[in-house]
Amino acid sequence: MWNEPYLETCCRSALHRLTLVRRHGRPTGLADEPCLKRLAEMGFAQPREDGRFEITAAGRVRHASEILKRPAA
Known part of the structure; x- marks a missing residue:
C-alpha cells in the first residue's frame, strides 16, 4: 500500500x-520556490536563516x- 505523500x-x-x-x-525567488515551500511542509526540505532551502534527511531518503x-534501507 502506498503511504507516502504524492510529489508532483x-x-x-x-x-x-x-x-x-x-x-x-x-x-x-526562483520558479521552484512554491515547490520548495511544499517540500518543506512535507519535511523533505527546510528553510535556512540565509533565505535558502536545503534538503533534510527525510528528503534524501525520498x-x-x-x-x-x-530500495529503502
Missing part, C-alpha cells in the same frame, strides 16, 4: 535540484527511493 513532477525536480546544490542551498529508484 515539478516538486520531484525541485527535490533533485536540492541534492545537486548540496550545501549551497536553493535561493528563494530522493533515493523516488528519483534514484533505490
Whole structure:
C-alpha cells in the first residue's frame, strides 16, 4: 500500500535540484520556490536563516527511493 505523500513532477525536480546544490542551498525567488515551500511542509526540505532551502534527511531518503529508484534501507 502506498503511504507516502504524492510529489508532483515539478516538486520531484525541485527535490533533485536540492541534492545537486548540496550545501549551497536553493535561493528563494526562483520558479521552484512554491515547490520548495511544499517540500518543506512535507519535511523533505527546510528553510535556512540565509533565505535558502536545503534538503533534510527525510528528503534524501525520498530522493533515493523516488528519483534514484533505490530500495529503502
